Amino acid sequence: xxxxxxxxxxxxxxxxxxxxxxxxxxxxxxxxxxxxxxxxxxxxxxxxxxxxxxxxxxxxxxxxxxxxxxxxxxxxxxxxxxxxxxxxxxxxxxxxxxxxxxxxxxxxxxxxxxxxxxxxxxxxxxxxxxxxxxxxxxxxxxxxxxxxxxxxxx
DNA sequence: GCCAACGTTGGC
DNA sequence: GCCAACGTTGGC
Numbered sequence: 001x002x003x004x005x006x007x008x009x010x011x012x013x014x015x016x017x018x019x020x021x022x023x024x025x026x027x028x029x030x031x032x033x034x035x036x037x038x039x040x041x042x043x044x045x046x047x048x049x050x051x052x053x054x055x056x057x058x059x060x061x062x063x064x065x066x067x068x069x070x071x072x073x074x075x076x077x078x079x080x081x082x083x084x085x086x087x088x089x090x091x092x093x094x095x096x097x098x099x100x101x102x103x104x105x106x107x108x109x110x111x112x113x114x115x116x117x118x119x120x121x122x123x124x125x126x127x128x129x130x131x132x133x134x135x136x137x138x139x140x141x142x143x144x145x146x147x148x149x150x151x152x153x154x
Numbered sequence: 155g156c157c158a159a160c161g162t163t164g165g166c
Numbered sequence: 167g168c169c170a171a172c173g174t175t176g177g178c
Contacts, residue, residue, distance in 0.1 A: 055163085056163075056164050057165095133171080134172055136162080136164075136171075
């Protein structure tokens with residue numbers, strides 16, 4: 001089982017929005033970056049766990065945990081002509097973009113803020129992709145040791 | 155294949 | 167709203 005971090009802008013889709021959905025399950029779609037696409041398509045499997053990260057907001061940080069309940073499959077929004085994420089280059093027989101389904105596992109009692117994660121960067125989270133300068137990946141791997149350390153912060 | 159221009163991300 | 171950093175595009 002592998003660990004991941006998924007970014008979402010809480011103004012569009014927060015961890016509480018996920019919690020309100022039927023079965024607390026949602027399709028993680030709209031990822032339009034090749035590196036992230038490759039992970040969704042090839043590496044993120046049913047049963048994996050991911051941090052739900054709130055980005056582009058007043059208080060960025062990790063809000064909770066989701067599990068992958070369906071592994072990579074062609075992103076339906078890429079085929080939907082009326083959708084904001086429509087991509088005419090993505091074909092049913094050769095999809096350009098991939099999605100997974102996630103289900104809420106837990107919302108943390110408090111947000112583990114980006115500031116707080118940074119404070120540990122020197123000693124514990126040296127390789128954490130999120131903390132790398134200029135990082136823009138919306139889906140990224142989290143090493144098991146980093147995952148477990150972050151859980152102790154909650 | 156290079157690289158300048160442009161668009162997007164995301165913290166502040 | 168600003169801007170640094172990065173990915174993508176397209177002319178050559």
